[in-house]
Amino acid sequence: MNARFLFKSAFLKLAFPLVILALAALAAPERGSAQVLYGSIVGNVKDSTGATVPDAVVSIVQVETKRARQTTTNEAGGYTFATIPSGTYILKVSKEGFSPFTEKQVPVTINSVTRVDVTLKIGSVSQAVEVTAETALLQTDRSEVRAELTGMELRELPVPVRNYQSMFRMIPGFSVPTNEHSVPSNPSRALRYNVNGTSASSNNVRIDGASSYNIWLPHITAYVPPMEAIETVNVVTNSFDAEQGLAGGSAVNVQIKSGTNDFHGSAFEYHTDNALRARGFFLPTNQVKPKLVYNQFGGSIGGPIKKNKVFFFGDYEGTVDRRLADGRVSVPTLSMRNGDLTASPSRIFDPFTGNPDGSGKTEFTNKVIPSTSIDPIAQKILSFIPLPNLPVSGFVNDYYATGSYLFDRRAGDTKINWNTTSKLNIYGRFSMMHFDLHSPLAFGDMGPILGSGGNPGTGWGNTYSYTIAGNYLLTPHMIVDAHFGWTRMDTNSEQPDLDRNIGRDVLGIPGTNGTRRFEGGWPRFQFPNNSFATFGATEGYMPYYRSDPQYQYVANLGWIKGAHNIRLGMDLYRQHLNHTQPEHYTETQPASGGFRFDRGPTTIPGQTDSDYNAFASFLVGAPANRGRILQVPDIYHTRTWSYSFYARDQWQLNRKLTLTYGTRYEYFPYPTRDTRGVERYDFATNKMLVCGIGSVQEDCGVSVSTTMFAPRFGFAYRATDTFVVRGGYGITNDPFNIARSLRANVPVLLPFIQTGPNSRVPVGHLQDGIPQIVVPDFSSGVASIAGSLGLNTTSTDFVRGYIQSWNVTLQKEFWKNLVGSVGYVATRQVKALGLLEQNYGFPGGGKTSQVLWSAFQRDADTQLVAPIGNSHYDSLQATLERRFSNGLQLNASYTWGKGIGIYNVRESTDSPAIKIPAFYTLNRAVFGFDRTHSFNLAGIYELPFGRLKKGGHNGLSNALTSGWQLNWLFSSYTGLPFGVSASGTGLNAPKNSQRADQVKPNVQKLGGIGDTPFYDPTAFAPVTAARFGTAGFNALRGPGLVNLDFGLFRDFRMTERLHMQFRAEVLNFSNTPHFANPRSDVSGSKFMIVDNVV
Template sequence: MQGLLSRIPESQFPTEKEHPAMQQMRTWLRSRWAAAAWTAAALMLLWQTPAAAQILYGSLTGNVTDPSGAAVVGATVTITNTETNQSRTTTTNDAGIYNFPTIPGGTYELKVQAQGFRTLVRKDVTISTNTVTRVDAQLELGAVTESIQVTGEAALLQTDRAEVRRELPTVTLLNTPIPPGRNYQQLFNLLPGFTPPRNAHSVPSNPSRALQFEVNGTVAASNNIRLDGATQYNIWLPHITAYVPALESIEAVNVVTNAFDAEQGLAGGAAINVTIKSGTNDLHGSAFWYHDNNRTKARPFFLPFDQDKPKRVYNQNGGTLGGPLKKDKLFYFVSYEGTYDRQFAGGLSTVPTPLMKKGDMSESPRLVYDPDSGDSQGRNRIPFPNQIIPESRWDPIAKKLIPLLPNPTAVGQFTDNYYSQGTFVFDRQTVDSKVNWNINDRMTSYVRFSFLDYSMTAPTRFGKELLGSALAGGNPGQGYGNTYSVTAAYTYTVSPTFVIDTNFGYTLMDTNVEQYRIGENIGQSLGIPGTNGSRRIEGGWPGFGISGFTTFGLADNYMPYFRNDPQFQWVGNGNWTKGRHNIRFGAELGWQHLNHVQPEFYGGSWGAPGGFSFGGGPTTLNGGPASNQWNGMASFLLGRATQIGKIYQWPDEYGTRTSMQSLYVRDQWQVNRRLTVNFGTRWNYFPMPTRPDRGLERYFFPGDPNYADKVMVCGIGSLPKDCGVEVSKKLFAPSVGIAFRLNDQTVIRTGYGINTDPWNIARAMRTNHPLLTAQTVNAPNSFWWAGLLKDGIPVISPPDLGNGIVDLPKNVVFNTLDSKFVRGYIQSWNFTIQRQLPLKLVASAGYVATRMTGFLGYEERNYGRVGGGAASRVYFPQTGRNVSLAVVNRLGNSAYDSLQLTLDRRFSEGFMINTAYTWSKCISLAGFGNSGDRVEIKIPEYYRLNRSQCSIHTPHRFTANGIWQLPFGPGKRWAQSGPAAAILSGWQINGALMLQSGNPFTVTASGASLNAPESSQRADWIGGNAKPRKLGGVGRGIPFYDWRQWAPVTEPRFGTAGYNVLLGPGIVNLDLGLFRQFRITERVNLQFRAEAFNATNTPHFSNPSGNISNLVLNSDGSFRTGVFEVTSVRNTGREGIDERVFRFGLRLGW
C-alpha cells in the first residue's frame, strides 16, 4: 500500500518504509531493549537462573516410601517417554520426594530403584502441559534385580496446585461433536465459568474464525491463549485470538481460570495453552473429510415462509502425518486443513414503504412536523397537512436516491420488511507443523510453524450497486490475507535438580478488504460536495443512515482496511529443586506492532467517502411524542441531516509500537506429604506506547497553563516521546495457593492471585488527529439539524505539524491520556473441595470469585448535561466543541461470585463423561462489556445509575459431554464374534448438552427529551410494585414482555427503569454424534461419522428488541409491533446457523 495515499508530503508524516517481519526484527535487534534482552538471556545461561516452564511443559512429583510408610532417601527415579525413548533420572531427597520439572507432555514409564527394595515399574503415566502430576510409590522389600509392575492411573485428583483448571485432551477434541468449522474453542462451552463462545467480527478481521468468550465475569480481552507458548493476541481485536490451529493438529488444551500461577501473567480471565502434536518413533497420521449443506439442515426459524432455504455447501478436508526423521532423535509432525464455504446468504432489512417514498407519512401513528415552522428548539412547530411532504420541498439529492431504494418484500410491515440474498464465498487453508529434536540426554528443542491463507467474497443487503452492510462475512466486499505463527523452544537439563529453557514466539496477521465500487466516486457523481476524494480509499458510496431504517451506501465506517500486525515474544525460564522447595523464576518480553491503512475512528459515524445521518428530531415537536421512523424518513426527504461526517487519513500508513516486560518468582513448597503451598509474585511493566517514528498524541484540556485546547504530537521537536505520561513501574501481582490432601480420596484447595489488566492502550490511541481526522458535524440539539444534504460535507485542510503543537478542529473526536496512567487489576480466588468417588468418578465443588478493579475504558470528559443539548457540553463554552473528548482511564469495578460444581470420569474402558454446573452473579457498570467500552451515563452526578448486572450475567448454566464406545465386538463384553459382531462392533455415541438461563438486556427509550449528548436514555417503569410480566412471545406482534409496564420518557430526565433488569430467552442445546469404525488392517481404521448439531432443532432466541419509543399500537390500542419482539436467533458461535444441521464425515487413521 506504499504510495497509495500521497496527499501529504512525506516529511510531514514520516512513516516506516517497510513493515514486513524481517525489517521489524532487524530494527528491534538494534534497539537498546534488545541488547538488554540478550544480556538477560546470557545471564540466565551463565548464572543458571532458576525459573518455571509450566506453560509449555508439565511436572511429575511424588513420595517414595517403604512398607512402613517411612521416606526412602536416595532412591533412583527414572522416567522414559514411551513414544520418543527420551529418559531423565533423579533421586529422592531427604524427605523421600522426587521431582521432574519441565517435562514435555506425553506418556511415560516410571521406574523406582533403591538398595534393599524391589524395582518398581509403572507404565502409562500421562504428563500434561501446565500440570503437576503426582505418582507416589511404595516399595517392597527385596533385591533390586527383582521388579514389580504397578498398574492403575496416576492420581485423578489435583493435589499440588490451587488454581481452577480443566483439560481438553485429544480424546475429547476428536470425538465431541464440534459444529461446522471444527474450532476447538467451541469446547469452552463445556467448561464452568465460561460464557458460550460466539462469533466475533468479519472474516477479514478474523479469518481463523476465533470465538469470543468471557470467563468468571471478566472481559474477553483478559484471556491469554498461547500456542505452544506463543501468545496469540489479535492485537487490534484483543478479545479474540489471531490464529486458531486445525483441530486434528492439537494434542491437548490446558485451561486455567482462577488463582493463576505467577508464570501465567497477563491473564485475568483464562490462561489457555494449546499444544500442537509432535512426531514419535512410530508413523501416525489421518485423512479426513466433512460435509454439510442446505439439504442436511433444517429450515431457519425466522426464514419467511415464501422463501426457500438458502443454498449452502460446506466442506472441510485434510490430514496429518507424524513420525521419526531419525529414531529417538528427530521427529516431525505436519497437518493440513482446507475449509470451503459457499452460501446463498440472506437477511432482513428495513426499507421505506412505497407511501413513504412518495412523501406520504399517513401510516405513522404520530404527526410529522414541518422543521421550517416553530423555533430552533423544536417548539411551536406545525404538522404537515395530511401527513404529506410536498415533493417541491424535497432535497435534490434525496430525489436522486429515492428511486434507488428497493420496495419491501413483506407488505404491511414497517420493520424487517425487506429480504435479500447473495452468494458468500470463503476459502481457507491452514497448515500446522512441528519438528522436535532430542539433541542429547540433556538438551531438547523444537520448532513449530503454522500458516493460514484465506480469501472471501461477501454479498451486501442491497447488492453490489447500493451496498449496505454485509449479509455474511461481516465486510461488504472482497478480503484476502495470511497469518503466520512460529514457536522455537530449547530446554537444557543442567542437573537432575536444575533445568532451564527459553522460547521465542512470533505471530503475524496480514489481512485486507475493499468494498464494492471503491474505484468510483459515487458521491461526487450524485453532486454531493465534500464526498469522496482523490485516493482509492475515499472512493465508492458515501453512507446514508435514516433513523429506523437499514443504512445504504457504505454502512461501515471502517472500510476499507489493510492491516499488517506482527508480535514478538521472548521467554526465559528455569527450574530449581532444593529440598522440599521447587523454585521457579524467569522473564518475559513482548512487542506488539500495528501497521494499518484504514480510515477509521471511534465517534466518526462515517468513513472516508463521507456520510449523512437523518434522525427524527427535525420533524418532531419538542414536548410532543417521541420520534419514530416516519420522522426519520421525513428528515431525509427534506435533506435535514442530524449528523454529517467524514474520516480523513492523512499519511500513507499509520501504526503503533507497544512493549511489555515481566519478571516472576514462585516457590512450590511441599510442607509435608499432605500439604503443598505455592506462593510467588510477578512484576509487570508497560512502557508508554509510541508510533513507529515518534510518540502518540495527547490533548490538553482547557485550563492547561501552556497548551490549552491543543494537541501535542509527542516526539516532534523538543516534545517528549512518552507525551509526559507517567506509567507505573510498581505493578506487582502476588499469588498464593494451598492444596491439602485430606486423604487419598479428598483434596481441599484454596488460592488467591492478582493479575494486571493487560489491555493495550495503543489500540485506543491508534487513529487520533492529526494522523486521522474524524470530522463530525452534529446538530446543536435534538430537534435541529447539522446541515443540508445538498450542501454536502465541509472540507477541512491537512494539519501542519510544525513544532508538534497543533490545533484540534472543533468537530473532531479525540482520545487522550491524563498525565498519569494507572492500570487496573483483576483479583481471583477460590475455595474448592475435590473428591474421588467409585466408578472412577471425580467430583468437585468450589466457590470461585473475581473482582475487576479499575477496568479500562473511555471516560467521557465532554459530556452534556440533562436537557442542555450541545451547548451544555463541559468544554463547549470555552472551545465550542460539540463532540467527544475521552480519556483512556479506569472506569469502575465489577464483581463476580459463583458456585462451580463438576463431576467427571476420564476416558477409560470406552466411556467418558464430564458435567459442570455454574451458579453465578455478576455486577458491573452498564455499557461496559469489554476493555475499551464506555458506560451508558457519562454525567458524574448520575454515574451511580450505571450500576447493573453484567451483560454476560448468567444465573444458571449446566453442561455435559460424553463418549461411549458400545460394548460389542472383538475384545468387548458382548457379541465378540460372528454376524452379531459384524453388525454391532465399532459403534460409538458422543454428545454435548447445554442448559442455560438468559442474559440481561435493557429497556431503552428515545434520548430526544433527555438531550444529554454522550449519555443514553432508558425507559420509565410504570409497573408499580409488580414484577415484569414475561409473556414469552416470539415473532412479530407477539411481545416477550408486557409492554404496558414501560413508557418512553418525554421530559428532560433519565428514565426510572434500571439497566439490565430483564433476562432474555435461555438456551437448550444438544449435539449428538454417531460413529462407526471399520478396521482395515491392524493399524489402519476407517471411521464414518454422522453428527447432529442442535439435534432437537430447538431455536436459541436472541434478546428481544428493547426500545420502548419504537412501540406501534393498533387503532384499538392493542400491541402491533416495535418493542419486546424476538425476531432473531442468538450468536452461538455457529456462523449464524442456529437450526439443526447434520454433518457427515469420513476419517482414516493409522
C-alpha cells in the first residue's frame, strides 16, 4: 500500500479540519452580511432638506431576544447592520439637534437586505418621531432573482403532505416539483425540480447553513424538515451573490425556528383516508377504492432557558401511512403461455435457425410455437406468474394486483440559541429522521412494485443533520461568522427471498446467484418498456445498504468601510459514499443475474415487430442479453473534497444605486477511495488503472482545472421610492460530484453483460445460464479487462463546465400593499457534464461495428464522464404580490420560457440517446421538463365576519361567523414534451436509441383519453431499415395540467394566547385528472393512448 497516500489521507482526515477551525477563529477581523444564515438592515439618513446626516447614532434591538447592536452613519449618511439574526427589530436614530426617530416592526429574514431610509426632523429630544414598519416588498439593494416563502404561507396555504418544496411551484422559473425515487432512497420524500433550464443536480439546499445535499441522488435533498419547524425559506434562482456557491439552478436556504423570550408551542393532527379520496380515473370499474389511512401528527415548543440569553426550540412530526397498494400490469394470457401467438400483428420466427445476420430463420406456422420448442425454464417461471384477471383486449394491463403497504416516519429538530455576550452569538441545531417501509409486489414475492414505495420488500434507515454556528462582533464595523455542518443518510432496502438462491436452486439456471446474502433471491427477466411486467427481481440495483456522511466548514469575514460592504469567505466540503450495492449505471442485471428478452431474435430483417415477438423470445428461451453484476468487496467507498473561496463588495454608490461585484474561486480535486485513488480506463491499451496502486499515480495522471474563477456582478437602481431596476450576471462552476459517476467501477464492481452478435440473434439459450465472471488481478495497479465488463471513466484532462445566468428585472410598487415585477431571466449551460458512450455501434453494423470491438473484442458500455454539449434557457418571468392586510394576501406568478439542450439528459449522470458523433445533432431538443406557460395564484383570505371584523357582533352571531379563512393555490401549466420511439432492431446500432418515422407532414392532435388516441397514430411508422427515424425527439406535447388546492380553516380563540384551528383541505379541488403523456412506442399495443396519471 502506498505510504505517501496513507499519510496524505490521515492528514486530510485529522489535521485539515483543525486548520479550518483555526482559520474560522482567525477570520474574526471582518464584518458584513452573512447573507446565507443571517440578514441585513441598510439605509440612508437625511434631514428634511435632503442633506445627508453623517455621524448619526443608529441602533437596533431584536424584539424576540432583546439582542442589541449600534453603529453610526458614514459621511454619506449611510449605515449598515449586517450578519444579524432574522426576526423583528426596533430601529432608532438620534443626532444632536434632531428629534429622535424610532421605527418599530422592522422585519429581517435570512439572506436578504431590509432597507430603512430615515428623514430626521429638526427638534428636541422630547419631539420624538415613531412609526411602525410594514413588510418591505421592494427588493432595493440586491440584484439576484429571489423569492421567499414566509411563515404565513408555510402555515396557511394547503400543501400536499406538508412538504415545503411543493410550494416551489409558486416561484417563477421552477418546473413542477415531483416526487421521485423509492422511499428508502428518498425517505424525506424530497421533490425533484429544475430551475431556469438547469440540471436538477445543480440546486443547493441548506438547512441553517448545513448542506442537505443528497450525495447519491443530488437532484433531491437528504432531509426535509417538518413544516412546523420552518421559520422561512429563502430561494435565489439567478445572478447569485459571490457568497453563494455550488448552486447553478437555485440556492435554497431553510431556517429552522428559534426560541424567544416568550413560550410558544403547537400541536397538530392531519388525517385522510380512502373515503376522503376521489376514485382513480383508471381504476377498473369493478374495483372499489383501495384502502388508505394516512395520519401526520406532532407539535413544537420553544421559549427561553434564560431570558434574553439562552433560548430553545424543538419539534416532532410522525407519519403513519397504511394502504392497500394496487396496480395494473401486463401478463401473458393462457393461450400465449401455451405458444399460441396468433393475436400477434407481426410474424414469429425461430431464433435458433437462420444466418448470422438474423436472416433465413424458420417461421413458426400460424404464429404458434410448438410445445417442443418451449423452454422448460420459461415454463417453470410462468408457473409463478398469475393469469389475467381483467377483461381487456390483448394483454396490456390485464392483471390487477393489490398488497398491504406500510410506511412509518419519525422526524424532529432541536435548536439552542445563546447570546453569549453582547458581541458573541452562537447556536446549534440537531435534526433526525427514522423510517420503516414494507412495499408489496404484484406477484407475491416477485414482480412489479405496487403503490408508491418504489422498492420491493422492506426498507429502513436514519437521516441526521446538525449545525454549529456563531458570529463575533470585533468592532461596530467588523464581524466574523463561521459554521460547521454535518449530514448523514443511512438507507437500506431489501427485496424478498434474499435467503433463497432461486435462480440456481429452484429454476436451475447455471451462473445465477452467489455465495453472499445480497446475491440471493430471484434473477431478473426483462422485456421492452411498456410491454410485459418484469418477471423475478424487479430492480437491477437491489439490495442496497448505504451510509453517506458529508462535512462542511464555512468561515466568513465582513467589513463595513464607508459605503462599501466587503465580504470574504471560504466553504470547504467533504463528501463520503459508503455502499453495499451491486449496481452499475448502464447495466441492468442484478447480483442474482438476469436476462433480457427483446423483439429482435424472433424477427428477420425488413420485418416489423411487436411485443409478441419479445414474449416469443422468452418462451423459447432466447435472451438478447444475459449478465450479472459482481460486487468484489462487501462495502466500497468514495471520498471527495471541494474548496471554495470568495470576495465580494457591495457598494452603495449613491442613494439610488447599489453595485455588487465579486468572484469565487473553486477547486474540485479528483475523487478517491478510502485508502487509494479511484480508477481510470486506458483506451489505447484496454487496461484499467487503479490509482495509487503499484506504479500508478494517486490520481491516475488526471488533471483538473486549478483556475476555476466565477465572477459575479449586479446592480440595483432605485429610480424612485416605488420603482427599482435590477440586473445581474454571474458564472457558477458546475458543482456535480463526479464520484457518483465513478462510484461503482471495475475492479470494485464487475458489471458482466453479454449480448448477441446483432439485435436479431440471441446471446444463447436460457438453459445455458450465465458464464462465470473472472475477477482480474489488479495487484500491480494495471490489468486487462474482459470486453463484457462495463465501466465509466474520465480522460486524463477532465473538463468541468459552468453555468452563466443573467437577468434584467423591473419592480414597481403600485400602491401601499401591491408590488409587481417583470424580468428577462436567462441561463446558459456550457460544457454540461454527462456520460458519453465511447463504444457505440453504427447503423446496420451490429456488435462488430462497435468502436472498441475490432481492437479489443469489447462490446460493453464504456462511458466517458465529460461535457456532452451546451444548453440554453430564456424566459419572461412576472410576479404580482399583495402583502397581507385587511385580511387578504395574494401571490401570482407567471413564466413564459423555453429551454433547449441534449435529449435524454436531465442530469449529469445521463447519456444522450444517439451516441454516434456524425448524428449527434439529432439529440438537440427542448428539455423534457420544459413547459411553455406556467401560472400560479396563491391566496389567503380571512372572511370579514365575526369578532374584530367590521360590523362584527357578539354572542351567537360571533360564535358562528368569526375565525373563518379561505386559502388556495391554483396552478396551470402547458404539457410536457415527448417523442415517438421505435424498436432498434432494424437500426442494429448498439448503444443508440431509435426514433420512429414521421410519415405525415402534420401530426393531428385528437385529444383522446383512455381508449382513443391523443395524437393521430397513423402519422408515425416503425423503421425497419438501418437508419435513424425522422420523428424529432420531444417534438410533441402531452396533456396540460390544471390544479387547485383549497383550504377552509376555522380559528377558535380559547384565550388571548391559546387557539385551536380546524382545517379542511382539498387537494385537486375540482378532481381534474393529471394525465401522463401518451404511450410513445410506435409498435406498442397502446401507441398514443393516455392510460395513466402522474
